[in-house]
Amino acid sequence: MTTVPAASTHWVVRMNYRNRSASWLFVVAVLGVHFRDIGLGTGAWVPMLAQFVVYPHVVYLRARRAKDPLAAEIQNMLLDNFCFGLWAAALGFPLWIGYMLIICGCINVTAFRAGKGAVQALAAAALGAALTVAVTGWRFTPDTSLLVSALSMGCLTTYLVLFARGAHTRTVVLANTRAQLRQSQAQLQSQLQAVQSLQAQLTEQANRDPLTGLYNRRYLNTALPRELDASAGAGLPLAVLLMDLDHFKLINDRLGHAAGDDVLCQVAALLLEGTRANDICCRYGGEEFLLVLPGMALDAALARAQAFRQKVADRQWCADGQPVAVTLSVGVACTLGAALSPAALIDRADRALYQAKAEGRNRVSAARPAPAGGADAVASPTSPAP
Numbered sequence: 001m002t003t004v005p006a007a008s009t010h011w012v013v014r015m016n017y018r019n020r021s022a023s024w025l026f027v028v029a030v031l032g033v034h035f036r037d038i039g040l041g042t043g044a045w046v047p048m049l050a051q052f053v054v055y056p057h058v059v060y061l062r063a064r065r066a067k068d069p070l071a072a073e074i075q076n077m078l079l080d081n082f083c084f085g086l087w088a089a090a091l092g093f094p095l096w097i098g099y100m101l102i103i104c105g106c107i108n109v110t111a112f113r114a115g116k117g118a119v120q121a122l123a124a125a126a127l128g129a130a131l132t133v134a135v136t137g138w139r140f141t142p143d144t145s146l147l148v149s150a151l152s153m154g155c156l157t158t159y160l161v162l163f164a165r166g167a168h169t170r171t172v173v174l175a176n177t178r179a180q181l182r183q184s185q186a187q188l189q190s191q192l193q194a195v196q197s198l199q200a201q202l203t204e205q206a207n208r209d210p211l212t213g214l215y216n217r218r219y220l221n222t223a224l225p226r227e228l229d230a231s232a233g234a235g236l237p238l239a240v241l242l243m244d245l246d247h248f249k250l251i252n253d254r255l256g257h258a259a260g261d262d263v264l265c266q267v268a269a270l271l272l273e274g275t276r277a278n279d280i281c282c283r284y285g286g287e288e289f290l291l292v293l294p295g296m297a298l299d300a301a302l303a304r305a306q307a308f309r310q311k312v313a314d315r316q317w318c319a320d321g322q323p324v325a326v327t328l329s330v331g332v333a334c335t336l337g338a339a340l341s342p343a344a345l346i347d348r349a350d351r352a353l354y355q356a357k358a359e360g361r362n363r364v365s366a367a368r369p370a371p372a373g374g375a376d377a378v379a380s381p382t383s384p385a386p
């Protein structure tokens with residue numbers, strides 16, 4: 001009884017096992033009738049049954065257990081052809097039987113190895129035939145009875161139909177696999193997009209101050225060198241405004257931390273209102289903000305700082321539902337080209353800010369370039385509080 005090949009077995013091994021087990025039974029019938037026609041007895045039946053009934057199971061088991069089942073199965077197919085050559089020559093090359101055996105074997109190998117397979121199959125069959133002729137001598141009896149010829153045709157047809165059915169099954173499997181692959185690819189694509197958007201969100205979050213939504217110092221550390229390089233490359237100035245809320249501790253102490261937070265958020269929003277697309281607005285520290293102004297010279301930066309200071313001072317502030325007075329001091333520093341490092345530029349702005357604080361707060365102070373070789377200087381307040 002034919003056992004059903006395990007699904008884990010290579011599909012070529014499974015397909016050939018099915019084809020051999022089924023279509024070769026037909027060969028047994030063809031040869032049985034032919035043996036009767038030419039008067040061969042039991043002695044011929046034994047090797048014939050061994051070849052066409054037992055052999056399919058033996059080679060199937062061999063291929064199943066092989067390390068490389070496909071390679072083993074190709075060897076099996078060549079062995080089939082070799083045996084077909086033996087049989088054809090042993091029977092005196094009966095035309096229909098020989099054709100049936102050799103063409104089936106040839107098609108099988110050709111399906112997997114193309115033209116090379118056909119040549120190998122024919123060579124294996126020729127080798128088998130030559131061996132038989134060498135041992136038993138040349139015999140040529142091409143005729144077969146009508147029944148044997150008809151059975152041979154039937155056998156060939158059965159084999160071809162089985163083969164085509166196997167090819168069709170394979171095509172369906174391939175089409176399904178392709179569809180599954182396309183689906184998986186689409187899923188992977190959408191997962192990749194989700195991961196990328198999550199990554200972008202995470203990067204954005206990592207670069208933002210959670211309270212005010214402005215860029216944080218981490219972002220500034222990468223953005224300021226980049227902007228400085230770009231400005232230097234374009235031969236343009238770059239200004240920074242370092243702003244610090246005046247006596248902010250008092251707001252916290254009098255109105256509470258929530259009110260302090262509220263003021264910080266409102267100042268941040270106000271700061272954003274006046275920024276250009278390429279300005280970089282950061283929360284630099286607790287109550288400190290830093291504005292990077294690419295392409296802006298010192299005078300324009302001072303005017304910008306002054307305008308913002310004035311806007312803050314003039315505004316009717318209300319923090320957490322309570323009125324409050326808010327002012328800020330600003331230190332401005334500017335560089336042209338690559339004259340200053342990011343740290344040196346911020347340091348200048350910080351010193352200018354310190355001076356603005358020292359001179360009474362609610363004012364803008366600018367760092368001016370020191371004389372060549374000398375220490376940096378901070379200019380006199382350019383904008384005393386009104």
Ligand SMILES: Nc1nc2c(ncn2[C@@H]2O[C@H](COP(=O)(O)OP(=O)(O)OP(=O)(O)O)[C@@H](O)[C@H]2O)c(=O)[nH]1
Nearest residue numbers: 244245246247248249250252257258260261286287
């Ligand atoms: N509400 C709130 N307060 C903060 C935050 N970060 C820092 N602060 C407070 O900001 C205050 C800063 O105080 P100081 O450094 O003394 O500065 P100041 O009171 O503004 O005084 P001057 O800068 O000298 O005008 C401290 O009380 C901090 O607790 C924050 O995220 N929220």
